[in-house]
Amino acid sequence: MDLAEELASKQRSISVAEFFEKNKHLLGFDSPTRGIITTIKEAVDNSLDACEEAEILPDIYVGIKKTDKDVFRIIVEDNGPGITPAQVPFVFGKLLYGSRFHQIRQSRGQQGIGISAAVLYAQLTTGIPAVVTSRTGHKNPAYRFELLIKTETNEPEIVKEEEIVWDRMHGTRIEIEFKSSLAAKKRLLDYLRYTSVVNPHARIRADIDGDLHNFERASDEVIIAPKAIAPHPHGIELGLLKRMAALSDKSLKEFLIDGFSRVGDKNADEIIAISGLKQTRKTSGLKIEELKSLLSAMQTVSVPPPPASQCLSPIGEEMIIKGIDKEFELDFVKAKTRKSQVFSGNPFIIEAAIGYGGKLESEGSATLMRFANRVPLLYQQGACAITNAVSQVNWRSYNLSQQGIPTGPVMILVHVASTNVPFTSESKDAVAAIDEIEKEIILVMQDLGRELKNFLSRRDKNKQEEERARAVCSLLPDIAAKVSEIVEKPAPDTAPLEAQIMRKVVAKKQTINGIVEITVSNHTRSPVSVTVYNMSEGSAVDAKPKTDFTDVIGNEYNKLWKADIEPESAWKATYSGTGSGTLDIRGVDEKKLVVVDLDA
Numbered sequence: 024m025d026l027a028e029e030l031a032s033k034q035r036s037i038s039v040a041e042f043f044e045k046n047k048h049l050l051g052f053d054s055p056t057r058g059i060i061t062t063i064k065e066a067v068d069n070s071l072d073a074c075e076e077a078e079i080l081p082d083i084y085v086g087i088k089k090t091d092k093d094v095f096r097i098i099v100e101d102n103g104p105g106i107t108p109a110q111v112p113f114v115f116g117k118l119l120y121g122s123r124f125h126q127i128r129q130s131r132g133q134q135g136i137g138i139s140a141a142v143l144y145a146q147l148t149t150g151i152p153a154v155v156t157s158r159t160g161h162k163n164p165a166y167r168f169e170l171l172i173k174t175e176t177n178e179p180e181i182v183k184e185e186e187i188v189w190d191r192m193h194g195t196r197i198e199i200e201f202k203s204s205l206a207a208k209k210r211l212l213d214y215l216r217y218t219s220v221v222n223p224h225a226r227i228r229a230d231i232d233g234d235l236h237n238f239e240r241a242s243d244e245v246i247i248a249p250k251a252i253a254p255h256p257h258g259i260e261l262g263l264l265k266r267m268a269a270l271s272d273k274s275l276k277e278f279l280i281d282g283f284s285r286v287g288d289k290n291a292d293e294i295i296a297i298s299g300l301k302q303t304r305k306t307s308g309l310k311i312e313e314l315k316s317l318l319s320a321m322q323t324v325s326v327p328p329p330p331a332s333q334c335l336s337p338i339g340e341e342m343i344i345k346g347i348d349k350e351f352e353l354d355f356v357k358a359k360t361r362k363s364q365v366f367s368g369n370p371f372i373i374e375a376a377i378g379y380g381g382k383l384e385s386e387g388s389a390t391l392m393r394f395a396n397r398v399p400l401l402y403q404q405g406a407c408a409i410t411n412a413v414s415q416v417n418w419r420s421y422n423l424s425q426q427g428i429p430t431g432p433v434m435i436l437v438h439v440a441s442t443n444v445p446f447t448s449e450s451k452d453a454v455a456a457i458d459e460i461e462k463e464i465i466l467v468m469q470d471l472g473r474e475l476k477n478f479l480s481r482r483d484k485n486k487q488e489e490e491r492a493r494a495v496c497s498l499l500p501d502i503a504a505k506v507s508e509i510v511e512k513p514a515p516d517t518a519p520l521e522a523q524i525m526r527k528v529v530a531k532k533q534t535i536n537g538i539v540e541i542t543v544s545n546h547t548r549s550p551v552s553v554t555v556y557n558m559s560e561g562s563a564v565d566a567k568p569k570t571d572f573t574d575v576i577g578n579e580y581n582k583l584w585k586a587d588i589e590p591e592s593a594w595k596a597t598y599s600g601t602g603s604g605t606l607d608i609r610g611v612d613e614k615k616l617v618v619v620d621l622d623a
């Protein structure tokens with residue numbers, strides 16, 4: 024009894040700020056090194072979300088500056104809509120305060136913890152208040168706040184608040200100082216690069232303690248933020264249903280039609296019939312047993328899936344390729360966006376890309392880029408459903424080796440877009456093992472695997488043919504010499520024939536009786552566009568290109584023609600001149616071009 028009394032005297036509630044101060048690893052602040060990445064990630068995610076909501080092309084500055092031997096100032100500034108001065112202290116000085124928690128739509132931030140956790144971490148390690156500057160438009164003044172969090176109550180403490188002059192019309196700037204190191208600089212750069220890949224509409228400039236990096240935008244298309252939808256009857260749990268029912272003053276039928284996505288007149292009638300309740304009944308009076316019957320009926324009746332096109336914003340195949348192309352040099356890349364699917368009433372879309380060759384490392388595991396709602400996932404690769412699904416694919420059947428994920432010069436990108444990404448923890452590092460999600464990833468990987476296999480076999484076949492052609496060509500000069508000996512004639516030039524066998528573009532210039540003849544033959548497998556400069560001197564008055572002639576410019580001493588030539592066909596131009604000049608061809612890869620100037 025005495026012990027119970029003693030314990031009773033020690034009981035007290037804990038504020039959420041106190042809890043996370045002690046359990047900062049849950050929010051991605053497990054080490055000072057990681058703290059820097061988590062802070063930048065949270066702030067940049069917020070900037071991108073805010074710009075999307077305001078339909079602004081994001082322009083984001085990320086700065087890291089060493090201010091003391093192990094203290095760094097982190098700055099993230101955006102051109103977003105800004106935050107009103109009344110909201111600033113809560114956004115940055117109160118955990119679990121945000122605008123997105125109750126909305127069912129794809130967004131980077133969800134819980135309203137992210138950036139305030141960084142402020143908490145700063146006050147824990149250096150005690151220096153976070154500085155926030157924000158302005159909501161040119162008609163409004165800018166405000167500067169110095170903020171801390173009152174840990175015991177999870178309320179903001181405003182250390183200083185002032186109106187200031189800021190040359191930015193709208194946007195937000197956050198400065199946070201904490202103990203850290205730049206040991207994870209490579210990972211930070213990966214984070215910025217990957218963010219830029221899946222947000223090709225954003226421009227990100229970074230100054231990492233004097234080291235400048237620019238991630239330019241590859242698209243000027245403003246991303247429109249997805250719209251929030253009502254909960255789906257298959258995705259709701261009893262607690263939420265109880266709260267919604269208590270707050271509503273509608274009849275049961277109206278409640279179902281207005282409060283849930285995809286429930287129409289017919290579905291509502293069906294649900295009500297199965298539940299055994301009356302459709303005119305007010306939902307606010309429903310008892311727990313009645314709510315349970317209602318929930319079970321809602322989950323039994325078949326209802327169309329949630330309207331994914333409204334609430335999700337996939338990147339799209341073209342944009343994924345643009346994003347990859349601007350940040351990586353590859354020989355091959357293909358992207359796929361799958362149709363939307365549903366898990367537990369939550370719509371989701373899987374998109375993926377596969378890249379090969381170029382400057383990718385040919386040894387070791389493939390580069391696997393994991394994304395959730397356009398945010399790169401940098402930690403816990405092994406615990407993530409994306410990695411698991413990619414490892415389940417039999418990559419050997421697509422001519423790749425694998426140790427779990429594929430090995431070799433391969434890059435794989437997987438994006439999970441959902442109204443509710445099932446993360447394994449609050450630090451949002453890894454996607455939980457949900458069968459529906461893993462199945463979609465496997466299907467998209469198999470699809471892309473087939474595309475890659477086709478590319479690799481085409482490439483190998485071309486390589487084989489090239490090797491054979493090279494072997495034949497190496498014999499040609501000897502054969503020509505032998506034949507010329509037999510027929511007692513000078514040995515012919517074998518270069519044009521070699522070029523034909525090696526599938527090259529052959530450009531020939533020859534002057535016969537004062538008429539200059541230019542012939543360009545395309546022996547490659549694809550059409551070529553060439554620009555021909557004939558630098559011949561003389562009175563070039565009669566330009567007569569025979570086929571595909573599109574343009575002649577310049578003066579008579581310096582002619583320029585443009586021609587599109589199909590595979591295994593030739594283009595010819597003639598004109599009168601003295602023929603003492605040279606021939607210059609552009610538009611064809613030098614290794615693929617053979618120029619024969621017979622006048623030279």
Ligand SMILES: Nc1ncnc2c1ncn2[C@@H]1O[C@H](COP(=O)(O)OP(=O)(O)OP(=O)(O)O)[C@@H](O)[C@H]1O
Nearest residue numbers: 069073114121122123132133134135136137138195
């Ligand atoms: N740069 C910004 N511009 C405009 N609004 C912002 C900005 N940063 C934060 N906000 C607002 O502050 C809210 C809280 O941000 P916070 O990072 O704490 O949480 P979140 O992004 O909603 O969720 P999560 O904890 O999952 O990251 C956001 O929901 C948003 O409304």
